[in-house]
Amino acid sequence: METIKPRTLSGFMELLPAPQQQMERMMQILRQTYALYGFTPLDTPAIEAAEVLLAKGGGETEKQIYRFSKGDADLALRFDLTVPLAKYVALHYGELTFPFRRYQIGKVYRGERAQRGRFREFYQADIDIIGDGQLDILNEAEIPSIIYQTFTRMGLHRFQIRVNNRKILNGFYAMLGLEEQSGEIMRTVDKLDKIGADKVRAILADDAGLTEQQADEVLRFISITGSNSQVLEALAGYAGQNETFDAGVAELRAVADSLAAFGVPESHFRVDLTIARGLDYYTGTVYETVMLDHPEIGSICSGGRYDNLAGYYTDKKLPGVGISIGLTRLFYVLGEQGYLNPALNTAPADVLILPMTESLAPAISLATALRAEGIRTQLYSEKKKFKAKLSYADKLGIPYAVFLGEDEIAAGRVTVKDLRSGEQTTTTPAAAAEIIRVGLNESGSVIVEPQAR
Amino acid sequence: METIKPRTLSGFMELLPAPQQQMERMMQILRQTYALYGFTPLDTPAIEAAEVLLAKGGGETEKQIYRFSKGDADLALRFDLTVPLAKYVALHYGELTFPFRRYQIGKVYRGERAQRGRFREFYQADIDIIGDGQLDILNEAEIPSIIYQTFTRMGLHRFQIRVNNRKILNGFYAMLGLEEQSGEIMRTVDKLDKIGADKVRAILADDAGLTEQQADEVLRFISITGSNSQVLEALAGYAGQNETFDAGVAELRAVADSLAAFGVPESHFRVDLTIARGLDYYTGTVYETVMLDHPEIGSICSGGRYDNLAGYYTDKKLPGVGISIGLTRLFYVLGEQGYLNPALNTAPADVLILPMTESLAPAISLATALRAEGIRTQLYSEKKKFKAKLSYADKLGIPYAVFLGEDEIAAGRVTVKDLRSGEQTTTTPAAAAEIIRVGLNESGSVIVEPQAR
Numbered sequence: 001m002e003t004i005k006p007r008t009l010s011g012f013m014e015l016l017p018a019p020q021q022q023m024e025r026m027m028q029i030l031r032q033t034y035a036l037y038g039f040t041p042l043d044t045p046a047i048e049a050a051e052v053l054l055a056k057g058g059g060e061t062e063k064q065i066y067r068f069s070k071g072d073a074d075l076a077l078r079f080d081l082t083v084p085l086a087k088y089v090a091l092h093y094g095e096l097t098f099p100f101r102r103y104q105i106g107k108v109y110r111g112e113r114a115q116r117g118r119f120r121e122f123y124q125a126d127i128d129i130i131g132d133g134q135l136d137i138l139n140e141a142e143i144p145s146i147i148y149q150t151f152t153r154m155g156l157h158r159f160q161i162r163v164n165n166r167k168i169l170n171g172f173y174a175m176l177g178l179e180e181q182s183g184e185i186m187r188t189v190d191k192l193d194k195i196g197a198d199k200v201r202a203i204l205a206d207d208a209g210l211t212e213q214q215a216d217e218v219l220r221f222i223s224i225t226g227s228n229s230q231v232l233e234a235l236a237g238y239a240g241q242n243e244t245f246d247a248g249v250a251e252l253r254a255v256a257d258s259l260a261a262f263g264v265p266e267s268h269f270r271v272d273l274t275i276a277r278g279l280d281y282y283t284g285t286v287y288e289t290v291m292l293d294h295p296e297i298g299s300i301c302s303g304g305r306y307d308n309l310a311g312y313y314t315d316k317k318l319p320g321v322g323i324s325i326g327l328t329r330l331f332y333v334l335g336e337q338g339y340l341n342p343a344l345n346t347a348p349a350d351v352l353i354l355p356m357t358e359s360l361a362p363a364i365s366l367a368t369a370l371r372a373e374g375i376r377t378q379l380y381s382e383k384k385k386f387k388a389k390l391s392y393a394d395k396l397g398i399p400y401a402v403f404l405g406e407d408e409i410a411a412g413r414v415t416v417k418d419l420r421s422g423e424q425t426t427t428t429p430a431a432a433a434e435i436i437r438v439g440l441n442e443s444g445s446v447i448v449e450p451q452a453r
Numbered sequence: 454m455e456t457i458k459p460r461t462l463s464g465f466m467e468l469l470p471a472p473q474q475q476m477e478r479m480m481q482i483l484r485q486t487y488a489l490y491g492f493t494p495l496d497t498p499a500i501e502a503a504e505v506l507l508a509k510g511g512g513e514t515e516k517q518i519y520r521f522s523k524g525d526a527d528l529a530l531r532f533d534l535t536v537p538l539a540k541y542v543a544l545h546y547g548e549l550t551f552p553f554r555r556y557q558i559g560k561v562y563r564g565e566r567a568q569r570g571r572f573r574e575f576y577q578a579d580i581d582i583i584g585d586g587q588l589d590i591l592n593e594a595e596i597p598s599i600i601y602q603t604f605t606r607m608g609l610h611r612f613q614i615r616v617n618n619r620k621i622l623n624g625f626y627a628m629l630g631l632e633e634q635s636g637e638i639m640r641t642v643d644k645l646d647k648i649g650a651d652k653v654r655a656i657l658a659d660d661a662g663l664t665e666q667q668a669d670e671v672l673r674f675i676s677i678t679g680s681n682s683q684v685l686e687a688l689a690g691y692a693g694q695n696e697t698f699d700a701g702v703a704e705l706r707a708v709a710d711s712l713a714a715f716g717v718p719e720s721h722f723r724v725d726l727t728i729a730r731g732l733d734y735y736t737g738t739v740y741e742t743v744m745l746d747h748p749e750i751g752s753i754c755s756g757g758r759y760d761n762l763a764g765y766y767t768d769k770k771l772p773g774v775g776i777s778i779g780l781t782r783l784f785y786v787l788g789e790q791g792y793l794n795p796a797l798n799t800a801p802a803d804v805l806i807l808p809m810t811e812s813l814a815p816a817i818s819l820a821t822a823l824r825a826e827g828i829r830t831q832l833y834s835e836k837k838k839f840k841a842k843l844s845y846a847d848k849l850g851i852p853y854a855v856f857l858g859e860d861e862i863a864a865g866r867v868t869v870k871d872l873r874s875g876e877q878t879t880t881t882p883a884a885a886a887e888i889i890r891v892g893l894n895e896s897g898s899v900i901v902e903p904q905a906r
Binding site for chain 1: 455456457458459460461462465466467468469470473474476477488489490491492493494495496497498499500501502504505508519520521522523524526528539540541543544545548549550552554555560562564573574584587588589591592595598602711713714715716763764765766767768801802805813814815817818820821824825827828829830831832834835836845848849
């Protein structure tokens, strides 16, 4: 038979079984954590009418989109989960209850130029809370807690959530009479870490047309640092000059003040006045999350408050707050940096049963009993030498093997072997199940920070 | 702002939050059950090179495929999970350990003519066991147990797994000298339920060119029915005439004999000689699963043994056995027939906390504590009247509300209300968590058969 060379497209992640198990573990933690905060899972189509998906317009995105026709339909693959959410909420408005809290973990598509660590198909893991006309600040205050829980449950600890409020920035630029240039200033200031203060000052003066004094004011402002309370105190010094500014400071204070009750340690949260987030539609609190030992990776979880989710579909005012994790890229980066726990149990089964007798009925019954106890069990029935059978378990990292020979069957016992320690015990099936169950708890979290090993 | 009418394409399932929770429950059961049997999760791209995806060729499928180009790449959306599996195993052959057991739950795409209950984007939930050169019959014997566990864990009980073996059919037709026509005969016999014995006989004689005696033999054969042991006994009457036939009977007997040890009741398994499965590539055991009260729906879980998974990609011989559930269609059908349990907890949260004080810190702390206990908790912070807050919980079906007023906070207590029964208790936070946890266990399985209510 003529064969065709099998291949997977570049820019598409396709994992081998062990890393796929790690990825599944991360997804499971995301689903569980998001659900704990009262978010409901959503699933929208990967294909939408191109007209609907591109309602908002937008340059870069439109170039990257996978667009095609089928019959006379003009179709496109979604490039994020926010536009489909806007469509969903606008379309099903009458059937939803607000505030509407949803999470979605799904694949999105962008036909970018392929390069290392960039993906054309990737998972986003998003949560959003959508209000009907209004949305209380407490929803913004809750977000850092969700980010904190998500990453700590995965085993990541050395990270920090950086928070700012767009009202503070907008209000501050208004004080300086720079409303018009505020977008340009924010984009420039955003580069502070990369290009340094002098270059920022130069761009502000030369390109944005700020006076020397205005540029100094901007740089003085964004260099306010210190503990959260120190920054908030410094901000209080600007109070009373601009209503938007004051509202932003009050919101930021509300977010910072509720951290302790939400279980977020002070160490994992920092007010950072340089954070603006590029997207124009954020209007309140904005969030970024950085790995302390890998700031070069950029934010691993970002988002913010917006005032109008779905203006291009509906006249209803739908304010919201949301965050997004670029899961595929995060997984790739964690692997590259050695953060994925090699001790995690990634085997397809917890135990491999090796029948040693002609009749397989006792081995099958044992498998059925172990599965009923929730233990992932595989029966090995291929005609191979004993050594090859054990090598199968070994290659897959299956932690336990159970041998079932004539003697064991006659005595109503089984021999269970811990393949990591080599320890072997002959005991009752129930006791064997208990040995396996206890031993499985030792494999740890999906992420282990290299310095913690 | 000019708005564009939001819509979802026809043939694409987009669920409201409550049914989406039911769907998630089904997926969770699938993942858990497949994992219990030692299958590892896989995730392959939805987009493949068209050349790779269409390597096998094939008429109907090719017409339905979503195919498009991006730059100079000729791309297509996968139309099933089997071709991507074949690609995966051929591509990663050297890095896999055989037998390779994988499950995959993923969306596939077919641009069919839209009609009620037909979907263009739908989930398939597949398992396959792939051997390297050979694969023991025990793997085929295990499949009915997986099907049985999957559906009973969902709450479906009135179903039956119907099993046959292609070797028996091929061997039998060889006995009659009808090897050449065996494909045509099987396709005709497959219609027995729909068109009746007389029409089958007519087609066999007129179109397939069988003699009257041959047609009688075929009809006599496929009308062998009764208990599994009765059918196996009747098959024994044909023994010794054809090797393939005898091998098939031995395999079928091995599958039937291991049912009890695998925990499958006799009532849920039937040897059925009329089952052939359309696909040419099945070579051994074949499976269908029917809902006893809705045979008109057809098989809800089908598959079989094949000898060569990936002949169009590799010279390696990769025999396997697999089954597939058309999950989106199954979910649709279950909903239509009233099988989805209306009492299932589909709320986004288990408890809604209603703060009654100015300071929100005690309410937030309580939410943090309940979440740490694994209880899905939502804080309600919108400025609404008390009645509107309770109505929010009611509309979403959130089973519990917790009130936290000055008196409760001072006394270190909370008031928990069961919104279904109206029962209200003021107690410690720990006792409230226990009340909620116990109460949540009562909501039942995702499927409840109408006659069982």
